[in-house]
Amino acid sequence: MEKEMVIILDFGGQYNQLIARRVRECNVYCEVLPYYTNLDRIKELAPKGIIFTGGPASVYEADAPTCDPGIFELGIPILGICYGCQLMTHSLGGKVTKAPVREYGKTEIQVATRSKLFHGISENTICWMSHTDYIESPASGFTTIAESSSCPIAAIGDEARGLYGVQFHPEVVHTPEGTKMIHNFLFEICGCSGDWKMSSYTEQMIQSLREKIGDKKVLCALSGGVDSSVAAVMVSKAVGKQLTCIFVDHGLLRKNEGDEVEEIFTKQFDVNFIRVNAQKRFYEKLAGVTEPEKKRKIIGEEFIRVFEEEAKKIGTVDYLVQGTIYPDVIESGLGKSAVIKSHHNVGGLPDYVDFKEIIEPLRDLFKDEVRKAGLELGIPEKLVFRQPFPGPGLAIRIIGDITPEKVSILQEADYIYREEIAKAGLDRSIGQYFAVLTNLRSVGVMGDERTYDYTVALRAVTTTDFMTAEFAELPWDLLGKVSSRIVNEVKHVNRVCYDITGKPPATIEFE
Ligand code: XMP
Secondary structure, three states: OOOOEEEEEEOOOOOHHHHHHHHHHOOOEEEEEEOOOOHHHHHHHOOOEEEEOOOOOOOOOOOOOOOOHHHHHOOOOEEEEOHHHHHHHHHOOOEEEEEEEEEEEEEEEEEOOOOHHHOOOOOEEEEEEEEEEEEEEOOOOOEEEEEOOOOOOOEEEEOOOOEEEEOOOOOOOOOOOHHHHHHHHHHHHOOOOOOOOHHHHHHHHHHHHHHHHOOOOEEEEEOOOHHHHHHHHHHHHHHHHHEEEEEEEOOOOOOOHHHHHHHHHHHHOOOEEEEEEOHHHHHHHHOOOOOHHHHHHHHHHHHHHHHHHHHHHHOOOOEEEOOOOHHHHHHOOOOOOOOOOOHHHOOOHHHHOOOOEEEOOOOOOOHHHHHHHHHHOOOOHHHHOOOOOOOOHHHHOEOOOOOHHHHHHHHHHHHHHHHHHHHOOOOOOOOEEEEEEEEEEEEEEEOOEEEEEEEEEEEEEEOOOOOOEEEOOOOHHHHHHHHHHHHHHOOOEEEEEEOOOOEOOOOOOOO
8 A cells, every 4th residue: 555655854953853743743644854865765755745844054055955956846745944945945046145133933924825835824823933044035936925024035835836935933833823834735735635544554563563573483671661562562463472571570660560561461462471570689789879870780781681581581583672763763863774772771682682683663653653552552541651761760769779668668659649640630741750769867756756767859840852841830739738648658758848940950860
């Protein structure tokens, strides 16, 4: 079956992933390719449309990224965004000029609603500008289809050839009608039908995994996180018991988590599931260690050792499943194959496991698409919408040395916190939230008794990319309830604090 697709040519802009997201939100499949992708490859892919992204360069720079001008002759509609618009203009004989100052921020523009790109858009609409160069005169065949007081040529179009360019960024939320513009480009201009649906994607992927794997053996290191779980279930739907999942319980998971993962993979799906209860080994290795990076290293190395021992029992396998997702592929450099995502951010699995090839069933999917696929496959919502959890687990949420007792204190406190957040209906809107066992002990009073016990810190952040974050403004009554439940229900905790630092300067985790 021929797949309808759109190509996004990447000229180095910061919003490229966002453009791809928007296109897929319109149910059109797209792929991001580097700007130097050759014309034959593009013809071979037969896209319904092409989008040129923005980028930091100026068309007049000597080494500015360009594309084969033959692309304009293919008869495939093109939308150029920012640099993409300037490049199109420059390549087709128009004039691009450097403005004395950069135009940046929200701007009101007036659009020609008769243009297909702007059908149904308000005549005066807000858009997000971020450019220095601008179009002084469009190339022949183009007319101006949007203007603003500071940018007389804010958008151009050659309706006959299906070539369009916008100076602004329709893909960002600061352009409220931007998605509608992208939708117009895809459906009115490119004639897309919008056949990208998660159900057909998962079906096709399962079928192609079945064909590829045949009767061979597959191995998967299951962390219980969303990506590895969805990848494993897809493979299991394709080849059932030919898949073996190894789940290492390092004793640093959240309360009940190990049992929940085991329950899902043994009762609901038809795989060979091996749970390795390696808690004791990890605790022994970690005893007395206080330095965060050392903890990470120990856990990473021990994980590899445990996994290796189990994998050896199985013998040679043909394939190893990895939960690599599309942002990993884009970030690790287009045109090259993705760097294998290292498990737990330390060490890499494939070096020491005897296998022939890696399978990455989620390579084409964004995180929210992975979640959709997970739901399609029947994975419980609880797992599908799980917040990110670091590989080293609670080890980096217990400040100082780790003991089984401290793990248990933290598990109980964290469980109460998560339960109350869920009850308050906030579990999907907060990026990440968890309890931390600080190394601080202080004096308190319980009944008539003096106590000398631990302080638990609560953390909750809102973030989109986990690179920066703000502390979440949780309601006081919720915090109060969590605090009193923790001190009442968890032994050895007599004080609860809420972390009100953003990232930067703090990090999300405490270690
Ligand atoms: P920080 O603390 O650096 O965390 O602001 C950013 C995101 O990364 C996660 N994180 C880790 N994930 N192994 C992981 O797999 C680690 O060692 C690790 N350290 C931090 C953290 O939970 C947050 O989502």
